[in-house]
Amino acid sequence: PAIIHRQDYSPPDWFVPEISLDFTLDPASTQVRATLSVTRNGAHERPLILDGDGLSPMEVQVDGRLLQGGEWMMKGDALVIPLPGDAHQIETLVELAPENNSKLMGLYASGGLLCTQCEAEGFRRITFFPDRPDILSRYSVCMEADQTRYPILLSNGDPVEQGSLPNGRHWARWNDPFPKPCYLFALVAGDLSCKADSFVTMSGRTVRLGIWVKEGDLPRTDHAMQALKNSMAWDERVYGREYDLDVFNIVAVADFNFGAMENKGLNIFNSRYILADPETATDIDYDGVEAVVAHEYFHNWSGNRVTCRDWFQLSLKEGFTVFRDQNFSADMGSHAVKRIEDVRVLRAAQFQEDSGPLAHPVRPESYIEISNFYTATIYNKGAELIRMIALMLGPDRFRAGSDLYFDRHDGQAATCEDFVKAMEEGGGIDLRQFRRWYEQAGTPHVRATLRHDPAAQTVELLLEQSIPPTPGQPDKQPMAIPLRTALFDRAVGRHRGETLLMLTQAQQSFTFSGFADAPILSINRGFSAPVIVEADRSQTELAFLSAHDDDPFARYEAMQQLMVNVLVGRVAGQNIDEGAVVAAIRDTATDPKLDPAFIAEAIRLPSEAYLGDQMAQVDPDAIHAARDALQQRIGQQLEPLWRDIHANMKANGFSLSPAAKGARKLRNIALLYLVASGTDDGPTMAFSQFDEADNMTERQSALATLANNISNEREAALDIFYNRYRSDALTLDKWFQTQAFASHPDTVDLVEELARHPDFTLSNPNRVRSLFGAFAGNQWAFHHKSGKGYRMVADCIIALDKINPQTAARLAPPLGRWRRFDEGRAVLMRAELQRILAEPGLSKDVAEQVGKSLN
Ligand code: B3K
């Protein structure tokens, strides 16, 4: 398959300033008539080339004249039209069958609705068009459909006209005044109900807000609406960005390839990021709704008003927008806890990606299928880059930089370089070396060594950085790494002020004076840089930081490192005393000054996957055994504490306040330790929590705890859950996911059974992710040494590729991590990758991921 290179970018030959689209909608046969005004870009003789994907033109007209065969031609899937002049009107007619579109790209049917998804290259599945983000057009859209089946007709921009037609049909026209790339086009037709509200912008305009869902789901839209209004106010306050249309609509659909889509004025969402009520949504789900609603809303400026020149610039909109939604969520809740959660995600997804065969820079150099590049690197590492710039500039200069960026590039298709330049000029900083963060893949390692000179009363901090080789990049240049650092006096338990150290060389040392005694190093506070720090700190020093560090992230990190040292040591056969861990957990859990949500994060053992990442070779069985054993002993040694917490954190009524959410989080972990202790009444306590809970956070958590062990309560709770929620797809997903993610010795067999369950289907991406996505993230189960887990995931990829290649390709990366495992597992994993690659008719989505994973 063809490789697309960043360096090959060239400006478009033709522009399309205007497009008008006429849809005659029907699930079996939809007609699309498109009228494009095209203008030649510069002096050249090249024909107009319009991308298509699976389309054949029923008519082609130029300036009102029907062309004969021979006046246009097909080149592959593209329509080629030689044109004599510099400006023409092109009209094409095509026919689609949305109900047969199982890829969920372009125009498709979902639960009685017709809806679209165009990013990245789905518009070419709807009509012939130069499908690239640097073509900005004004859209006028007319939809005609059956009035009863599709009473609501929505598209981008503002509604302008509607009317009824004979034969029970009706029509509506929408105009979007803002020129946009075609990946932001959207339409929805269906029988939808509207949760309506309004927002008055900073300049006093009233915007009509609508969240469109199936009628029965209306009571589950309050949280999304509140999140939307909070986002609109936040973007005005923090970035000075006002919404620009009179209408903002959101539609929830059940079948969606990812989270949501920021189409101009008409966001389309996976229903799991809109619908929430206490009975069915966990606190994590509520937070997910808030974050994704904000993320898509923020794209209106970072993505829509200023879009990307080409797909290599994807992080320009995604990294920046993730950074914006992370800060928004932090402002809505706890900064400390949000940072811990974001770093956990970064390490789990992005660090793994960055150390494997699919590693790529934040601004990639090449791709085969762009859908494969909506990655943790583009999104989450991209956000870390913006965060570092913001840290180096401080809030006011960062705001000056973002103002300049938005003002200068409004209405344009921009590049990452444009963003960095605006930050340099607006913020007053030199980012020459910093640009390497966009160019070099791989997670930098920073080794920190502290040397104390008692005679001179100085300490020298030696920092050494190295960036591991990644595919296509054997040698790396030093990065500019901002490290928030503090030195703690042991005697007083305090530091003398934090400094921001800029590590720019391969090796660099910093000297601090006035230290009669050797201090304790607290570095990369707040996780100021997305790097792996290796600092030789004793268990005593880590315990000190876990009790005294005033930076909550650093305090959490010290706890985690304490635990990692014990667990990784055990796996390697060393018997490192766990006393410091137990004491630190006890002290943290009983510290009245700490927020329960923070405590819950800090006392949780690192995941099995994270422990694997700390080892030269991952041993899933030994990691599981060591972690399970430590969890049991923490449970046993602190049993009265867990009982107290579990009792004290019980609420009288449901609330979504940060305090109530924190209490639930801490209560759930207390239950986990209690059950892990093996105490006789553990399973019955878990079952009672499951049974009595007035919210899904406690119910699902109790279910997950029970799911880890063999017990009658386990079976009973799973049955009750299934029968109670079997008709609610989003909640039934949790039933699949909880079992697939369980730390249970038979998970691999249970998942095989669940894949044959009548409620399992490959046609709904949420269901596939609930079972196979969760399973592939369950290190102990997926890496079962029989290789059965690998075979099941490979079977799923092969079957799903024929239906929905984009979602199939997302299941491949876990198999690609074979280099990290023992020879036995590596051979089995490779064999499955080869079996997939040998499938005839494999999509380029899966072929790219699997092919690269075998290298
Ligand atoms: N921009 C979309 C992602 C589209 C993914 C296409 N494969 C959602 C988002 O990041 O906001």
Ligand code: ZN
């Ligand atoms: Zn996004």
